[in-house]
Amino acid sequence: xxxxxxxxxxxxxxxxxxxxxxxxxxxxxxxxxxxxxxxxxxxxxxxxxxxxxxxxxxxxxxxxxxxxxxxxxxxxxxxxxxxxxxxxxxxxxxxxxxxxxxxxxxxxxxxxxxxxxxxxxxxxxxxxxxxxxxxxxxxxxxxxxxxxxxxxxxxxxxxxxxxxxxxxxxxxxxxxxxxxxxxxxxxxxxxxxxxxxxxxxxxxxxxxxxxxxxxxxxxxxxxxxxxxxxxxxxxxxxxxxxxxxxxxxxxxxxxxxxxxxxxxxxxxxxxxxxxxxxxxxxxxxxxxxxxxxxxxxxxxxxxxxxxxxxxxxxxxxxxxxxxxxxxxxxxxxxxxxxxxxxxxxxxxxxxxxxxxxxxxxxxxxxxxxxxxxxxxxxxxxxxxxxxxxxxxxxxxxxxxxxxxxxxxxxxxxxxxxxxx
Amino acid sequence: xxxxxxxxxxxxxxxxxxxxxxxxxxxxxxxxxxxxxxxxxxxxxxxxxxxxxxxxxxxxxxxxxxxxxxxxxxxxxxxxxxxxxxxxxxxxxxxxxxxxxxxxxxxxxxxxxxxxxxxxxxxxxxxxxxxxxxxxxxxxxxxxxxxxxxxxxxxxxxxxxxxxxxxxxxxxxxxxxxxxxxxxxxxxxxxxxxxxxxxxxxxxxxxxxxxxxxxxxxxxxxxxxxxxxxxxxxxxxxxxxxxxxxxxxxxxxxxxxxxxxxxxxxxxxxxxxxxxxxxxxxxxxxxxxxxxxxxxxxxxxxxxxxxxxxxxxxxxxxxxxxxxxxxxxxxxxxxxxxxxxxxxxxxxxxxxxxxxxxxxxxxxxxxxxxxxxxxxxxxxxxxxxxxxxxxxxxxxxxxxxxxxxxxxxxxxxxxxxxxx
Numbered sequence: 001x002x003x004x005x006x007x008x009x010x011x012x013x014x015x016x017x018x019x020x021x022x023x024x025x026x027x028x029x030x031x032x033x034x035x036x037x038x039x040x041x042x043x044x045x046x047x048x049x050x051x052x053x054x055x056x057x058x059x060x061x062x063x064x065x066x067x068x069x070x071x072x073x074x075x076x077x078x079x080x081x082x083x084x085x086x087x088x089x090x091x092x093x094x095x096x097x098x099x100x101x102x103x104x105x106x107x108x109x110x111x112x113x114x115x116x117x118x119x120x121x122x123x124x125x126x127x128x129x130x131x132x133x134x135x136x137x138x139x140x141x142x143x144x145x146x147x148x149x150x151x152x153x154x155x156x157x158x159x160x161x162x163x164x165x166x167x168x169x170x171x172x173x174x175x176x177x178x179x180x181x182x183x184x185x186x187x188x189x190x191x192x193x194x195x196x197x198x199x200x201x202x203x204x205x206x207x208x209x210x211x212x213x214x215x216x217x218x219x220x221x222x223x224x225x226x227x228x229x230x231x232x233x234x235x236x237x238x239x240x241x242x243x244x245x246x247x248x249x250x251x252x253x254x255x256x257x258x259x260x261x262x263x264x265x266x267x268x269x270x271x272x273x274x275x276x277x278x279x280x281x282x283x284x285x286x287x288x289x290x291x292x293x294x295x296x297x298x299x300x301x302x303x304x305x306x307x308x309x310x311x312x313x314x315x316x317x318x319x320x321x322x323x324x325x326x327x328x329x330x331x332x333x334x335x336x337x338x339x340x341x342x343x344x345x346x347x348x349x350x351x352x353x354x355x356x357x358x359x360x361x362x363x364x365x366x367x368x369x370x371x372x373x374x375x376x377x378x379x380x381x382x383x384x385x386x387x388x389x390x391x392x393x394x395x396x397x398x399x400x401x402x403x404x405x406x407x408x409x410x411x412x413x414x415x416x417x418x419x420x
Numbered sequence: 421x422x423x424x425x426x427x428x429x430x431x432x433x434x435x436x437x438x439x440x441x442x443x444x445x446x447x448x449x450x451x452x453x454x455x456x457x458x459x460x461x462x463x464x465x466x467x468x469x470x471x472x473x474x475x476x477x478x479x480x481x482x483x484x485x486x487x488x489x490x491x492x493x494x495x496x497x498x499x500x501x502x503x504x505x506x507x508x509x510x511x512x513x514x515x516x517x518x519x520x521x522x523x524x525x526x527x528x529x530x531x532x533x534x535x536x537x538x539x540x541x542x543x544x545x546x547x548x549x550x551x552x553x554x555x556x557x558x559x560x561x562x563x564x565x566x567x568x569x570x571x572x573x574x575x576x577x578x579x580x581x582x583x584x585x586x587x588x589x590x591x592x593x594x595x596x597x598x599x600x601x602x603x604x605x606x607x608x609x610x611x612x613x614x615x616x617x618x619x620x621x622x623x624x625x626x627x628x629x630x631x632x633x634x635x636x637x638x639x640x641x642x643x644x645x646x647x648x649x650x651x652x653x654x655x656x657x658x659x660x661x662x663x664x665x666x667x668x669x670x671x672x673x674x675x676x677x678x679x680x681x682x683x684x685x686x687x688x689x690x691x692x693x694x695x696x697x698x699x700x701x702x703x704x705x706x707x708x709x710x711x712x713x714x715x716x717x718x719x720x721x722x723x724x725x726x727x728x729x730x731x732x733x734x735x736x737x738x739x740x741x742x743x744x745x746x747x748x749x750x751x752x753x754x755x756x757x758x759x760x761x762x763x764x765x766x767x768x769x770x771x772x773x774x775x776x777x778x779x780x781x782x783x784x785x786x787x788x789x790x791x792x793x794x795x796x797x798x799x800x801x802x803x804x805x806x807x808x809x810x811x812x813x814x815x816x817x818x819x820x821x822x823x824x825x826x827x828x829x830x831x832x833x834x835x836x837x838x839x840x
């Protein structure tokens with residue numbers, strides 16, 4: 001299969017998506033949910049088509065000598081496709097985020113005002129070589145009445161295209177027009193860049209992936225972006241921290257799933273606490289194979305620590321490495337987070353309520369923790385049902401984003417001839 | 421007074437604002453309200469200082485031969501300054517938009533979750549030569565716990581600077597650090613452009629003014645923007661429109677305040693309605709000095725109409741001129757709005773409930789009206805208490821924005837050692 005710039009026309013696709021989004025807006029929630037359930041069935045039915053295409057991507061991946069973790073994320077199976085289908089069925093069950101009347105009132109002149117949630121319109125999804133996102137994102141978009149344009153990583157292009165073809169075939173048997181799901185079948189960067197600036201046709205861009213991908217979208221887009229996910233999260237162990245809580249939280253936040261964005265990347269530790277509890281800390285670090293990159297003070301206390309440089313404070317290791325910084329007080333801890341944090345999730349461990357209160361008030365991040373692991377910043381863990389991603393921006397949506405993040409509002413005014 | 425690039429350092433100002441925003445965050449709402457009331461008193465007390473500076477701007481304006489309307493907006497008086505002060509007092513009375521718990525729940529493991537509103541941090545306000553915005557915007561920012569960086573139009577620079585100096589003096593007698601209000605005392609475009617890209621220090625940019633100003637901000641900013649205000653609003657008079665309602669709404673939306681963004685700029689009229697009611701319409705247009713720019717069909721029906729070109733359909737006249745387009749049906753009307761509308765306010769006049777329902781569902785705009793004037797898209801008219809502007813974007817805030825648009829959220833998690 002040869003994909004070149006000449007056989008994709010992103011603008012035409014975006015125009016089709018916009019048109020389809022208008023048709024989606026007048027469907028009932030039942031019609032949208034039925035379509036999702038049908039897509040789930042079709043994915044399970046046609047799984048072999050998808051696995052054949054996936055094999056091509058895997059073969060290319062083996063040639064390119066990708067890491068085992070990368071190949072694992074790329075690799076599909078009958079069971080994984082069944083999981084995708086189950087995901088769609090779960091989304092179908094969720095409450096409809098559109099058509100919700102957020103507030104309504106009547107003016108003195110009798111004009112009725114309703115503030116109601118409506119779909120955003122067209123979502124542009126830019127993601128890495130993870131075929132599961134193709135299904136997930138489509139499910140969330142259609143559930144919330146939006147059309148979607150998918151641009152996945154080139155190394156999964158065959159799998160993604162097969163998934164979309166199967167879904168298109170499925171949509172033909174539903175009320176949702178298949179043009180509501182557009183797939184950019186190109187590995188050409190220009191195709192993606194076109195998507196970034198089509199303000200007329202695309203209502204929002206959602207980049208899902210590593211920091212570089214997100215940065216590229218933010219810098220080049222004029223279409224509004226929902227930024228997700230980079231997490232340089234800190235655990236601050238205060239002078240008054242309980243030893244057991246501190247160590248449990250640190251180990252959990254660092255090692256439970258080191259590659260996710262809510263994992264801890266830096267331990268900030270009060271010097272007095274460190275002096276008193278170094279033995280317990282050192283044992284825990286050793287038992288859990290945590291490699292410390294420490295500042296000068298830490299190097300003196302923790303054996304086998306390597307020196308931390310400027311890049312360590314800013315680094316998302318996504319491994320069991322951790323940067324450790326010793327501080328004199330809460331103020332220094334907050335200042336360090338202010339300088340290096342990514343406004344994702346930040347935790348303080350302390351029995352001092354006043355210190356906790358100050359930390360929660362002053363640290364600028366989506367999620368602030370007192371005596372708990374940063375790992376809870378997650379739509380699933382918090383009971384959101386579905387998660388679009390974790391927003392690290394302040395406008396529109398912050399923190400774990402559920403379906404409501406894919407909606408906007410309209411003010412509907414019903415009158416009998418009112419004028420001002 | 422000579423202002424050159426060399427004597428302003430926008431980055432240093434932004435850093436000061438960020439620092440001050442942290443201090444603001446720990447003040448109580450009472451302390452912030454007291455500061456607003458004190459600023460009101462100080463403005464009234466020192467009005468002469470402001471009037472002296474204003475005289476310089478007026479003199480420059482007269483030299484540059486500005487329009488009467490422009491000079492009127494620029495011109496201050498003791499009474500106008502008293503109005504500014506009253507505005508601050510009114511804002512002080514409003515409900516605090518921060519510290520509101522939007523939702524809270526407890527996970528099975530006992531972790532307490534609270535989603536609470538907090539200030540955005542630092543607001544960059546870019547506006548035209550309207551000294552009232554200097555006071556208004558400062559009041560709204562401080563009320564909501566934000567620091568603000570003001571960049572007003574060059575032609576009001578002396579007035580704005582005097583207002584800020586008076587407010588700074590006032591703030592010294594309050595708990596709010598005066599660094600929370602920064603004024604860019606430069607007419608240099610580069611100074612403004614610097615502000616557009618300081619993502620680290622500035623949390624949001626709010627452009628307030630005409631389309632060109634807003635466009636310049638959107639295109640050059642990497643800091644998130646709250647887009648406000650351009651309104652190319654349409655009144656669609658359907659086949660089944662009541663004559664009296666249609667004419668009252670049209671005249672009101674066009675002539676009540678032609679220069680504001682919720683005024684109507686285009687009448688879309690069903691050909692059958694026009695054929696039946698041309699006499700009444702022509703009389704109303706004449707009585708109200710409304711100049712019609714019509715399509716070919718309209719030119720045949722309405723005397724003294726001038727031909728409308730492509731630019732008329734897209735034009736915000738902000739005068740008593742109106743573009744008039746005749747259509748065959750609702751679908752054509754919606755398509756016209758889709759092509760030329762700015763997603764601000766759109767109205768249908770009809771007694772046909774089904775047509776109204778379709779219009780409200782399919783037209784993509786912040787405010788949709790059935791049988792009422794578009795003039796109600798206004799924070800004041802809708803009872804919002806204060807209005808930051810009218811958002812024509814879909815993310816974060818859409819339509820008239822009250823104080824909540826100047827906040828974001830934090831998830832606060834309180835635990836007893838919970839891990840995943």
